[in-house]
Amino acid sequence: MAFRRRTKSYPLFSQEFVIHNHADIGFCLVLCVLIGLMFEVTAKTAFLFILPQYNVSVPTADSETVHYHYGPKDLVTILFYIFITIILHAVVQEYILDKISKRLHLSKVKHSKFNESGQLVVFHLSSVIWCFYVVVTEGYLTNPRSLWEDYPHVYLPFQVKFFYLCQLAYWLHALPELYFQKVRKEEVPRQLQYICLYLVHIAGAYLLNLSRLGLILLLLQYSTEFLFHMARLFYFADENNEKLFNAWAAVFGVTRLFILTLAVLAIGFGLARMENQAFDPEKGNFNTLLCRLCVLLLVCAAQAWLMWRFIHSQLRHWREYWNEQSAKRRVPAAPRLPARLIKRESGYHENGVVKAENGTSPRTKKLKSPLRPKC
Template identity: 80%
Template sequence: MAFRRRAKSHPLFSQEFLIHNHADIGFCLVLSVLIALMFEVTAKTAFLFILPQYNISVPTADGELVQYHYGLKDLVTILFYIFIAIILHAVVQEYALDKINRRLHLSKVKHSKFNESGQLVAFHFTSVIWCLYVVVTEGYIANPRSLWENYPHVYLPFQVKFFYLCQLAYWLHALPELYFQKVRKEEIPRQLRCIALYLVHIAGAYLLNLTRLGLILLLLQYLAEFFFHMARLVYFTDENNEKLFNVWAVVFVVTRLFTLTLYILVIGFGLPRVENQALDPERGNFFSFLFNNILFRMSVLLLVCLFQASVMWRFIHFQLRRWREYWNEQSSRKRAAAGTKQQAKPLKRDSGYHENGVVKAENGTSPRTKKLKSP
């Protein structure tokens, strides 16, 4: 991390220098923005990086409420929090994961997967707690009708917008981390697909004004992912311990059912009942006008169902492969145990012991030979 002593120095602005010092470079950039807050000339520009923009005062019965909507200036804020995510990524890697890896002595493949799961466990755990706090304080769980009432939800509370900006920043920071962490070429396509899916869904919920539904869906998704990556960490430390995979399987199935139910409830039944369905771009209800079209609504639901079906198919395939490996391992252990018992079975010997080719009795005397009768 910043200002730590290194065993080996690299040429300035070289590839190795950038890889080994990317967190320190990001720390310097963040620090320069924070220093800019101290001066009146640069403070206004620095606030563009730190605080969400496009705030508006909405009159309420108790006074005025400050809310936000999205715009191009959000890209500047996302860029600042990308550097924050890079710094936190390096902190978790150096002060937690690297120390554990030194004790486990994992192979290169397991070492890479352990680092990936360790980073995602920290992120998913933080996101689940944060997302749960937001949906509870905003009343989205207590009042499910709020997921589609007064749609489009153009104006967002501060914590909702800030949550979405941080989520976009984290998944965008994962792209350069593929280079900084020297991820193997075989793993890059899979991780790119995962990052792209998260970015498309989060940005889609943010831009389509479906932020309330997106919060609930992210909570369910991150909860299932947390148990999966936690189970992988436990498995890497003890390969005989697979109990958390069973917990993850149950949580995964439950979250898929809740996800599909929420999609049908909100898109299929909730949004078509929204008032003021006439097209009014100034009010921002272009998407509510689209969701009132039954063809568009059914197309969205069909895509959602197909995507969830593909996810469930991959899950079932993974479970079948895991169970097949488990039963093959159990059968091989039984065969090995049976072979060991046969080898350990004692041979039947005559009473006494052998000495110079003659069987001796227990008292040391030779057994009496039987006399043959003469013909």
């Protein structure tokens, strides 16, 4: 983190320098944008990085409400919050995860997975709280018909748009973090899969004006993922603690069912009954049969792939468990050797010690321990 002491110094702008100081570099760039707010000449440019753009005043019954829609300038805002996320990632890593992992004494493989789950636990927990707050305050839970009514949902409240920008910034920041964290080559394909999966779904909901439905689906997905990574952290702390994995396995299947049901209800039935079904990208209307089929196919394919991976991993774990149990049963028990009778030496006792007839103390013979089976 910034202003911390370094045990090693690396050549300026070398590969190791960038890896070990990427959070400090991001902090400097963020600081430059914040300083730009202090001057009138650069204030307008600095606001492009910090605040969501494309605000529109929408008249209501009482007064006017400011809403937002998306555009190319959102990329600038996302870039700024990518640097913010990199800084927060480094703070969590250095001041929380590194201190915990030192006490656990994990191997390299477990240490990498512990860091991954630790970062995702913090992210999923904060996202679940934030998403639940947005869903409740906007009334999407109390009125499910609002997920497809008045489509297209071009104009978004501030907190909805800002939530999507931060979500895109986090998953985009995860791509360079694979390089900064020196993730093993064997782990890169797996992490790229779920990073790209999240980016496609979040960006699709944002650009196709399905933001309300996307919030509900993210809330369900993040709740399940939080439980999974929390279970992994408890497992790394104590390998006998697997109760949370059983709870996650039960919740995982139910979540897949809820996501599929909600997607089919909102897209397959709700949007299909809307009167306006003309393809008009300028007005943000993508409510056509082809677009609905593509979105449903993407959601169903993703859920089917996740369910197949879950079943495959569970079968593998059960197979390994039963192989271990059968191997333990096949190991023969070690035969116990009969205890040898110790004959008392001839002589007399003096102060509790056996003395020989000639007055010398006989040597005591050691008992041999029974043989142990080889592990």
